[in-house]
Each structure stands twice: as C-alpha cells, then as structure tokens.
Amino acid sequence: MSSPEKNLAYWQAHAQALQIESRAFIDGHYAPAQTEETFECRSPIDGELLCEVAQCGQADVDLAVAAGRRSFEAGVWAGLHPRQRKKVLRKFAELIRLHNDELALLESLDMGKPINDATRGDVPGAAQCIEWYAEAIDKWPGEVAPCDHNILGLITREPVGVVACVVPWNFPILMASWKIAPALATGNSVILKPSEKSPLTAIRLAGLARDAGIPAGVFNVLTGDGRVGEALALHGDVDCIAFTGSTAVGKRIMQCAGQSNLKRVWLELGGKSANIVLADCPDLDRAAQAAAGAICYNMGEMCTAGSRLLVQRAIKDQFVERVRAEMATWQPAHPLDPATGMGAIVDDIQLKRVLGYIEAGKQEGATLVLGGQQTRADTGGYYVEPTIFQVSDPNIRIAREEIFGPVLSIIEFDTLDEAIAIANRSDYGLGAAIWTADLVTAHTAARRLRAGTVWVNCYEEGSDMNFPFGGYKQSGNGRDKSLHAMEKYTELKSTVVKLG
Structure with a gap:
C-alpha cells in the first residue's frame, strides 16, 4: 500500500498522536528534575501547551557532571578503540535518519520551523554531521616533531574531559549536532543543554544515543533556563563549554569560566551580516x-x-x-x-x-x-x-x-x-x-x-561539513564544523622520549 501524502492533515494527525518525552537525561536514563520543578513548553504555531519540561537545577547539574566525569575517568568511551566509537556514532546517525519525521515534527511544533525545512534540512543535516565526525575519528593522526637524532618527539591530542554544549533555539537539533558530534568523536563525555524555548529534539536525541550504544554518563541532557547554563559555566569539574547564542550571554559564560576553573570556552555568537x-x-x-x-x-x-x-x-x-x-x-x-x-x-x-x-x-x-x-x-x-x-x-x-x-x-x-x-x-x-x-x-x-x-x-x-563556521570580533571564537572543530575538544600534548 502506498504511503499517505504528507500534507497538513497528515502532520496534524501525527502531532496529535506524538508521545513527547519531557524529562532530563542523566547517566543513561530519563528523570525529572530533583526538585520536580517544570516549565511550560508551548508551540509558537498556535500557543498551545505541548508539555511540561523538567526545570533542572544545581543538583541535576552536579549529577550530570559527576556522571560525565565518572564515565570519562573509567574510559568507557574515551578508552574505546577509535573504530568502536566510529561504529557507535554511525549507528547514532542511522537512528536519527530512521526517526527523521518524528524529530522534524518535534522541531516544527517546538520552535515554529516549516516542516519541509526540518525534514529536508535540519534533521538530515544533524545525521550527516554525526556521521561525518564518526568517519573522521580514525583519520585524524598525531605528529612526529622534527628534533635531535636522539630525541623522539610526539605531538598528540587527548580528549579534554567533560564538555558542556549550550545550544540555541533557532536550529535546535542541527546546532546540537555541530557540537556534540566532534566532542563525542574525540572521546569526551558530553552534557547538552538546549534552550528552554526549544528543548524537545535534544531530549529525544538522548534516547537515540543510548539506543546506538553510547555508554551511560557519556551523553547527558539538562533542560531548563539560563540558570542551568550558568551553573555549567561555573562548575569546577566541567573542562570545556561550547556555546552558541547571543553575544551578551557569551560574555557572561566567559566571566563564569574565569571565576571558576578557567575552563576552555568556545563561543559562536551574533551577527549582522x-x-x-x-x-x-x-x-x-x-x-x-x-x-x-x-x-x-x-x-x-x-x-x-x-x-x-x-x-x-x-x-x-x-x-x-x-x-x-x-x-x-x-x-x-x-x-x-x-x-x-x-x-x-x-x-x-x-x-x-x-x-x-x-x-x-x-x-x-x-x-x-x-x-x-x-x-x-x-x-x-x-x-x-x-x-x-x-x-x-x-x-x-x-x-x-x-x-x-x-x-x-x-x-x-x-x-x-x-x-x-x-x-x-x-x-x-x-x-x-x-x-x-x-x-x-x-x-x-x-x-x-x-x-x-x-x-x-x-x-x-x-x-x-568541510567548511569551518564561526566569526570575527564579537561573533565569537573557535569554529564549528570541519576538522578544526575537533581541536576545540582536545588538549595538545608533547611527549619527548630520550633515545639512549
């Protein structure tokens, strides 16, 4: 039997039947906020209430960061052979493609995006991004430094540790993929914080990541307002924070990093092109x-x-x-x-x-x-x-x-x-x-x-994906996309070996 035409009536019917997950995802499972506080998620299409989403707080941030640190130190992801991480991330991309319509519908209902843009652009683009970085994992070698004949100089990159990715509401799933894909590919544990204006696809991504085989604690999603992002920026056990959003908030994140542990800060901010x-x-x-x-x-x-x-x-x-x-x-x-x-x-x-x-x-x-x-x-x-x-x-x-x-x-x-x-x-x-x-x-x-x-x-x-994305001046620093993005989520190490 041929599939029904995907017209307005088709999408409205599927919207009515959609089961929306609205809890945070910490250490491999969905859970409400520790305080059980929630906030309303309303559709800009008609102002109707979609669901009540978990409003995370400091306790949830601490749990997610602890899960990220534990999984990183245990090496359940960072310690895998690059080919194994590649296999899991390719499966993650495949699951996103299999759930294309569901994710696109969530995106459209949540932030008002035209359904064709979501089905043909944003969701496939997210899958492509994750697949692209999966393929890059075992093709990103280190270096051997030219030095004295009795010295072996190795230049290698190691995952930075626990990475917080704070993403905007305008391209929720696509911007998330631009950050989580290189961060995961390079072996980090990740905490994704979506905007409270459009959190639904990020929440759903967590379940697909688990189904793909990403270990518990390696990929977490914290929902809530700017207090969650600030708590991550201030947290002393977050090693890196990558943010896309307004210049004003980006400046605040840099201040928080300086007040805490001087974590790496990467910002993609505003524009007036x-x-x-x-x-x-x-x-x-x-x-x-x-x-x-x-x-x-x-x-x-x-x-x-x-x-x-x-x-x-x-x-x-x-x-x-x-x-x-x-x-x-x-x-x-x-x-x-x-x-x-x-x-x-x-x-x-x-x-x-x-x-x-x-x-x-x-x-x-x-x-x-x-x-x-x-x-x-x-x-x-x-x-x-x-x-x-x-x-x-x-x-x-x-x-x-x-x-x-x-x-x-x-x-x-x-x-x-x-x-x-x-x-x-x-x-x-x-x-x-x-x-x-x-x-x-x-x-x-x-x-x-x-x-x-x-x-x-x-x-x-x-x-x-080969083109780096980012800006000059108050449009931020660092770059999303391309192999250059992988540099943001790694530490550069020099190893000097005396030969005899």
Whole structure:
C-alpha cells in the first residue's frame, strides 16, 4: 500500500498522536528534575501547551557532571578503540535518519520551523554531521616533531574531559549536532543543554544515543533556563563549554569560566551580516532571490541572516523592487503545511522584540518598503510579515543591532570602498557576501571583509561539513564544523622520549 501524502492533515494527525518525552537525561536514563520543578513548553504555531519540561537545577547539574566525569575517568568511551566509537556514532546517525519525521515534527511544533525545512534540512543535516565526525575519528593522526637524532618527539591530542554544549533555539537539533558530534568523536563525555524555548529534539536525541550504544554518563541532557547554563559555566569539574547564542550571554559564560576553573570556552555568537550587490552583478534576479532567502529563511532567526543589504546606487531602485517582490512571496503560514516557506517566530518574547525593532526603525527615520506588521494573530501563534526598510543612516539600531527576525535594512552606497567600510563597521563579523562579475573585485572584497565566511555570487551556500563556521570580533571564537572543530575538544600534548 502506498504511503499517505504528507500534507497538513497528515502532520496534524501525527502531532496529535506524538508521545513527547519531557524529562532530563542523566547517566543513561530519563528523570525529572530533583526538585520536580517544570516549565511550560508551548508551540509558537498556535500557543498551545505541548508539555511540561523538567526545570533542572544545581543538583541535576552536579549529577550530570559527576556522571560525565565518572564515565570519562573509567574510559568507557574515551578508552574505546577509535573504530568502536566510529561504529557507535554511525549507528547514532542511522537512528536519527530512521526517526527523521518524528524529530522534524518535534522541531516544527517546538520552535515554529516549516516542516519541509526540518525534514529536508535540519534533521538530515544533524545525521550527516554525526556521521561525518564518526568517519573522521580514525583519520585524524598525531605528529612526529622534527628534533635531535636522539630525541623522539610526539605531538598528540587527548580528549579534554567533560564538555558542556549550550545550544540555541533557532536550529535546535542541527546546532546540537555541530557540537556534540566532534566532542563525542574525540572521546569526551558530553552534557547538552538546549534552550528552554526549544528543548524537545535534544531530549529525544538522548534516547537515540543510548539506543546506538553510547555508554551511560557519556551523553547527558539538562533542560531548563539560563540558570542551568550558568551553573555549567561555573562548575569546577566541567573542562570545556561550547556555546552558541547571543553575544551578551557569551560574555557572561566567559566571566563564569574565569571565576571558576578557567575552563576552555568556545563561543559562536551574533551577527549582522552584510550582503553587498555591485552594479556589475551577473544576475540581479538570482541576487534578489538570495537576498530574500537570506533574511526570510527560518523566519530570519539566523545568526548569519543577511540583514544588511548594501546596494550600489546605479542599480538601487530596480534592485529594491526585485527584492520587494521576492520577499512578498515569503508570507508566514502554518508550519506543518509542506507548502509553507516561513513559519512562526519562536515565542511571544521574540515576537515583541522583532516588532519593537520595526517600531524603532520607523521612529529613527527609516523608510518602510514592505510589511512591518504582526500577522495570523487569530491563530494564537506568533507571526511577522517579511519587512523591508530603506535606511539612509547605517548607524541606526535596525541596521546595527541583531534583530533575529525577517527585517531587512537596505543601504545605498557608491563605491566598493564605501561598501566594505560600512560592512566592517560592526561589532560582529560572522558572514558577508559580494555580488560581482569581476573576479579581481570578488577576491579583493573577500580578503577585505572581516567575516568568518564570505559568499561570492551566492548566500548561505556551502553547507558541506568541510567548511569551518564561526566569526570575527564579537561573533565569537573557535569554529564549528570541519576538522578544526575537533581541536576545540582536545588538549595538545608533547611527549619527548630520550633515545639512549
């Protein structure tokens, strides 16, 4: 019998039948918080209560860290042959693929992501990430140092120990995989702390990790608000903390690390990425489509969102019209409808933040070109129209601060030097793009743009795991993805052997 069409009715029916796990996962099993405290998990689709999730506290943090330390010292994971860890992580990736629809549905219900994005992008991407690092485990050798003939110098990497991974609400399962995969691959014990705004896929991942054969204590999940993340950052027996989220919270995590045991801190923080379109752009229609997607995909809730669109004066009017027409097609709709391109803002707090920035743009003199309103309020959910402002002063708030919503600032410029100066005049340096038909201009601009990733004649292309991801300045330090990420979760050791 053929499978039913996966339409809105299909996903709604499966949502009704979904059994949601809402407890923390510590030392190989699910458990409520020690205090039995919980918090509400409501869907941004319609404001309906999904479940009550465990609000962990200091006692739960201590239990998870102790389980991580015990499993690490016992060598039940770190001490395995690399091929054995590889086999288990490949099984973990396989189980994620087998549960693709369940995980995608949890993601969509929990944070408002369009179901097609979750089923085709986020969940398969998480599986690919874990599989990629599994394959890298036995292909990452040490070094032999050149030294005197009677000295053997070995340079090796060892797991750092207990790693806390604190991940954001906008790409819950994908961002989790970017951190837990290299941390586990290199032999560490891991504590995953998802955002309280979208904890459900992280909780489910723990069960799949157990089913794959990851030993008890090696992979733990603590749910709850920022107090849990701060407790992990302050804990003296956590060796490393990797965080993706806001710059303000990242700074606090660094302070906590300094106050405690000077644990390794790796941060992937905010962005205000500049998308520069020169008059010689080889394809204005494609550039307009990319510009719209760069701010509307995932409801604009992306640290790499192309929220500043810099357009050369000679083509500004015609290009703005192209972008306006493209963004008008990104109207919010029901996230469980496979035809939906833009879903719901994650919660009421974020909705008010986005609407507040839109109001600030109007007050600061920016010209509203498109959108600017809340929509679908009758559903009980949180939706915002795709919004465009033309901005004459690149220093106003909407053109300078990270909004995390579908709000685009269009800024006019005359010369490439001016565009690069505007692009670099930011606290952030995560992403940037340049559109030009001139190869020399493309290379020159890419070198001058102070960003961790620069796209040429595209935006958000290159999701391949080989590309390091991270930023300059207050966009953070270290890199996710690629072999470079494995460096974050290891200690470098020199061993010097006197020969005779």
